[in-house]
Amino acid sequence: MANKKDFVKEITARDDDFAKWYTDTVLKAGMADYSPVRGAMIILPYGYQIWENIKQEFDGMLKKTGHEDMTMPLLIPESLLVKESELIKGFAPEVAWVTQGGTEKLQERLAIRPTSEVLFSDYYARAVHSYRDLPLKYNQWVSVMRWEKTTRPFLRTSEFYWQEGHTVHATAQESHDETLSVLDMYEKVINQFLAIPTLKGQKTESEKFAGAYQTFTLESMMADGRALQSATSHDFNDKFAKAFNIKYLDNKGKQQYAYQTSWGLSTRIIGGLIMVHGDDRGLKLPPRVAPTQVVIIPIAPNEEVLQAATEIMTDLQADVRVSMDQSDKKPGWKFNEYEMRGVPVRLEIGPRDLKQQQVVLVRRDTGEKIVTPIADVHTKVNELLEEIQANLYQMAKDHLDANIFTATDMTEFKKQLGNHRGFVKAMWCGDPKCEAAIHSETKATARCLPFKQEQLSDKCVYCGKPAKKLVIWAQAY
Amino acid sequence: MANKKDFVKEITARDDDFAKWYTDTVLKAGMADYSPVRGAMIILPYGYQIWENIKQEFDGMLKKTGHEDMTMPLLIPESLLVKESELIKGFAPEVAWVTQGGTEKLQERLAIRPTSEVLFSDYYARAVHSYRDLPLKYNQWVSVMRWEKTTRPFLRTSEFYWQEGHTVHATAQESHDETLSVLDMYEKVINQFLAIPTLKGQKTESEKFAGAYQTFTLESMMADGRALQSATSHDFNDKFAKAFNIKYLDNKGKQQYAYQTSWGLSTRIIGGLIMVHGDDRGLKLPPRVAPTQVVIIPIAPNEEVLQAATEIMTDLQADVRVSMDQSDKKPGWKFNEYEMRGVPVRLEIGPRDLKQQQVVLVRRDTGEKIVTPIADVHTKVNELLEEIQANLYQMAKDHLDANIFTATDMTEFKKQLGNHRGFVKAMWCGDPKCEAAIHSETKATARCLPFKQEQLSDKCVYCGKPAKKLVIWAQAY
Ligand SMILES: [Zn+2]
Ligand SMILES: [Zn+2]
Numbered sequence: 034m035a036n037k038k039d040f041v042k043e044i045t046a047r048d049d050d051f052a053k054w055y056t057d058t059v060l061k062a063g064m065a066d067y068s069p070v071r072g073a074m075i076i077l078p079y080g081y082q083i084w085e086n087i088k089q090e091f092d093g094m095l096k097k098t099g100h101e102d103m104t105m106p107l108l109i110p111e112s113l114l115v116k117e118s119e120l121i122k123g124f125a126p127e128v129a130w131v132t133q134g135g136t137e138k139l140q141e142r143l144a145i146r147p148t149s150e151v152l153f154s155d156y157y158a159r160a161v162h163s164y165r166d167l168p169l170k171y172n173q174w175v176s177v178m179r180w181e182k183t184t185r186p187f188l189r190t191s192e193f194y195w196q197e198g199h200t201v202h203a204t205a206q207e208s209h210d211e212t213l214s215v216l217d218m219y220e221k222v223i224n225q226f227l228a229i230p231t232l233k234g235q236k237t238e239s240e241k242f243a244g245a246y247q248t249f250t251l252e253s254m255m256a257d258g259r260a261l262q263s264a265t266s267h268d269f270n271d272k273f274a275k276a277f278n279i280k281y282l283d284n285k286g287k288q289q290y291a292y293q294t295s296w297g298l299s300t301r302i303i304g305g306l307i308m309v310h311g312d313d314r315g316l317k318l319p320p321r322v323a324p325t326q327v328v329i330i331p332i333a334p335n336e337e338v339l340q341a342a343t344e345i346m347t348d349l350q351a352d353v354r355v356s357m358d359q360s361d362k363k364p365g366w367k368f369n370e371y372e373m374r375g376v377p378v379r380l381e382i383g384p385r386d387l388k389q390q391q392v393v394l395v396r397r398d399t400g401e402k403i404v405t406p407i408a409d410v411h412t413k414v415n416e417l418l419e420e421i422q423a424n425l426y427q428m429a430k431d432h433l434d435a436n437i438f439t440a441t442d443m444t445e446f447k448k449q450l451g452n453h454r455g456f457v458k459a460m461w462c463g464d465p466k467c468e469a470a471i472h473s474e475t476k477a478t479a480r481c482l483p484f485k486q487e488q489l490s491d492k493c494v495y496c497g498k499p500a501k502k503l504v505i506w507a508q509a510y
Numbered sequence: 511m512a513n514k515k516d517f518v519k520e521i522t523a524r525d526d527d528f529a530k531w532y533t534d535t536v537l538k539a540g541m542a543d544y545s546p547v548r549g550a551m552i553i554l555p556y557g558y559q560i561w562e563n564i565k566q567e568f569d570g571m572l573k574k575t576g577h578e579d580m581t582m583p584l585l586i587p588e589s590l591l592v593k594e595s596e597l598i599k600g601f602a603p604e605v606a607w608v609t610q611g612g613t614e615k616l617q618e619r620l621a622i623r624p625t626s627e628v629l630f631s632d633y634y635a636r637a638v639h640s641y642r643d644l645p646l647k648y649n650q651w652v653s654v655m656r657w658e659k660t661t662r663p664f665l666r667t668s669e670f671y672w673q674e675g676h677t678v679h680a681t682a683q684e685s686h687d688e689t690l691s692v693l694d695m696y697e698k699v700i701n702q703f704l705a706i707p708t709l710k711g712q713k714t715e716s717e718k719f720a721g722a723y724q725t726f727t728l729e730s731m732m733a734d735g736r737a738l739q740s741a742t743s744h745d746f747n748d749k750f751a752k753a754f755n756i757k758y759l760d761n762k763g764k765q766q767y768a769y770q771t772s773w774g775l776s777t778r779i780i781g782g783l784i785m786v787h788g789d790d791r792g793l794k795l796p797p798r799v800a801p802t803q804v805v806i807i808p809i810a811p812n813e814e815v816l817q818a819a820t821e822i823m824t825d826l827q828a829d830v831r832v833s834m835d836q837s838d839k840k841p842g843w844k845f846n847e848y849e850m851r852g853v854p855v856r857l858e859i860g861p862r863d864l865k866q867q868q869v870v871l872v873r874r875d876t877g878e879k880i881v882t883p884i885a886d887v888h889t890k891v892n893e894l895l896e897e898i899q900a901n902l903y904q905m906a907k908d909h910l911d912a913n914i915f916t917a918t919d920m921t922e923f924k925k926q927l928g929n930h931r932g933f934v935k936a937m938w939c940g941d942p943k944c945e946a947a948i949h950s951e952t953k954a955t956a957r958c959l960p961f962k963q964e965q966l967s968d969k970c971v972y973c974g975k976p977a978k979k980l981v982i983w984a985q986a987y
Pocket of ligand 2: 938939940941944970971972973974975
């Protein structure tokens with residue numbers, strides 16, 4: 034451990050201070066930096082490339098399912114924002130207001146979008162006339178603004194990047210199905226691409242999105258046992274249609290209200306990526322999302338070594354994101370640097386290796402060193418990348434499974450959360466008062482009513498009245 | 511002509527009212543729509559896909575030349591924005607100000623970025639220490655805000671999308687070279703991808719970017735003879751480095767100021783794309799940027815026809831962006847619709863065609879109908895797409911060449927601009943007073959000092975004093 038710390042002096046150990054470890058990692062790995070604007074961060078190329086990779090993956094899925102990218106304005110007139118009363122109640126305390134445009138004091142304040150339901154609803158009210166116009170499945174990749182008091186890079190910033198999908202359908206069944214089918218796509222990206230396991234469920238009334246009819250969520254567990262809401266999908270039913278008068282003529286010539294959804298995945302997930310996989314050496318990136326999958330480090334390189342290394346790189350480039358560090362820094366420095374940056378595989382090659390026509394492959398996830406004949410490198414690298422992807426998921430899944438506890442009374446509940454942060458499964462009567470009381474006594478919030486319901490007991494963990502639902506509780510980011 | 515108008519009733523003829531033709535085309539083709547926010551537009555999927563195609567093409571070129579995507583905050587504190595005095599003088603009248611964040615009245619106003627030089631400079635001042643840190647070549651794809659009184663979709667909106675590149679270098683030579691090499695990349699995208707010919711040159715002192723040392727530009731000519739500034743690239747030399755104290759230790763251990771550039775290509779170019787190529791039937795999109803390159807329209811389709819059409823589509827999909835319209839609308843309606851949307855090639859197939867194992871290909875640029883055996887369709891389509899791309903460029907180039915005039919005195923100058931809008935080449939003494947006088951008398955501005963200089967006469971077209979430079983003049987969007 035002393036040795037380990039020695040290598041990565043600049044990063045606080047996770048056990049010493051998890052929050053500081055997180056910030057150190059973000060800054061030292063060059064993912065983001067602070068900015069002169071309170072609550073806003075600079076996303077540096079290494080962090081942004083991760084976001085671009087996520088974007089490309091998910092946008093491809095969206096396009097395959099008939100969703101179309103487009104873009105709505107950044108600013109929303111106050112009169113439009115207040116049109117759906119629950120939405121504005123939820124967002125009013127977080128809105129940044131533009132009051133001056135050029136030399137002119139504005140007659141009406143304009144909000145920087147905290148989310149764009151009202152803009153889409155206003156457009157749909159104008160664009161939707163007949164059942165033939167439906168569904169419209171639109172999406173935009175933009176930044177939004179929610180004024181935050183305390184901020185942490187990626188996890189909580191006033192400005193963050195996301196995609197927000199907004200769809201409009203003919204029936205309640207269709208908007209319900211769309212909400213769940215998008216949740217499945219999120220699950221796929223988060224589990225398979227980011228190697229983060231998730232629990233799927235519905236939000237309680239108090240935790241659902243302002244203005245939604247139902248909110249569904251994917252919850253993941255960070256290395257410290259706290260929860261991160263990783264993506265949400267909202268069914269509005271006809272609530273916004275009624276506020277904005279979005280109607281269409283059905284195939285019998287009758288006026289009907291339309292049914293809407295919205296759903297979002299944000300740069301917060303990069304915070305999750307860091308906190309699920311990272312260790313005391315820094316980042317550990319799943320190969321599928323890693324900007325660099327393999328870094329080649331020539332050791333004491335002569336001309337032949339450099340030539341061999343370049344040939345290997347050229348060969349790998351066909352299907353691997355590979356780079357080579359030829360700088361005059363010491364190998365030990367480079368090892369630490371790329372471990373900190375979470376590069377999944379390091380490839381070392383020196384004169385002795387070359388003589389034996391071999392290289393050393395080093396896994397970031399396990400530290401294992403694998404001596405590999407040069408002729409087999411390409412195959413072996415692809416194998417390793419798949420193994421690392423699977424292993425990172427499995428390790429996270431084991432951690433999640435090992436840290437879900439059950440409680441049938443509040444003594445047990447508090448003991449579990451006190452002993453080891455993690456998730457607690459417990460039965461609930463459905464009364465928001467019990468939910469609020471649990472929160473105030475434990476700081477845990479109802480993360481979701483999981484789709485996989487269980488009957489742990491027949492009594493509410495808080496009040497002892499008949500239980501209706503299993504709830505997953507956790508302290509959350 | 512009557513017949514033509516009949517087909518596209520909804521679009522005003524170009525000769526009747528070019529401005530109205532433009533707006534009609536944008537709206538009817540579903541590229542953009544107005545929004546409830548003054549000066550901001552909704553970019554609809556068809557317009558946004560064009561922007562995404564441009565983005566993908568140019569971003570690929572940027573990455574190949576070592577530029578990295580990242581992102582700076584949306585908001586800029588006033589104290590930072592005013593740090594470079596020329597920049598703020600140029601932008602102050604156009605800035606939208608945030609004065610309220612959540613429930614809190616802000617102590618300092620925050621500007622929505624009109625452009626981000628100050629944010630990059632502030633970051634570079636913190637990130638650049640040694641010559642080893644240089645160059646940094648960063649880019650971001652974002653929207654910016656400049657408060658506009660009058661607006662037109664794509665051409666002039668308060669909010670518009672662009673990429674803004676910001677680089678920092680060790681020497682004046684390097685920043686100069688970067689500025690020009692990016693201008694060459696813009697030229698390539700605009701000429702070869704968008705099929706828009708351009709004139710390349712330097713801006714005059716009065717027309718250059720606020721705060722720049724030198725601004726270079728690509729100017730293109732719209733169908734109505736007016737100019738559109740299509741992309742600009744700015745060399746700041748060490749002006750921002752001095753304002754923001756961006757210094758580095760050179761390889762002799764001496765403190766040096768750094769040298770910067772910035773450059774941008776925006777959604778305005780989509781306005782250019784429409785106005786350069788469009789006709790009275792609507793859009794005409796160059797194949798390389800067209801969201802749909804080929805639309806298949808089955809005529810009086812029976813099952814065999816639909817099957818053949820589907821097979822052709824599947825075959826084309828390998829390397830062509832192709833779609834099929836199977837709706838129950840009439841063929842004539844569909845022909846007009848996809849002509850209006852500028853789809854380069856229409857493929858018609860009906861029972862009689864199928865019997866003869868052939869289809870009809872129709873070119874959007876010339877209207878030519880080409881009967882083609884089904885076996886040859888794929889090859890022929892690819893040939894046609896290349897021909898159309900080349901032909902659209904050539905037609906635009908011919909129009910540009912035919913509408914550049916020369917003038918050696920102001921009588922001639924005014925006559926030329928009065929007879930036929932277009933560009934006027936004329937000599938200039940270099941005095942901004944002559945430049946201003948020409949503008950006020952003709953509404954034309956100095957578009958650029960073209961790199962290809964000529965000696966039309968030895969006297970300034972306005973004052974008759976010795977001429978220093980050839981200038982290209984035009985009324986501009
Ligand atoms: Zn209860
Ligand atoms: Zn003069």
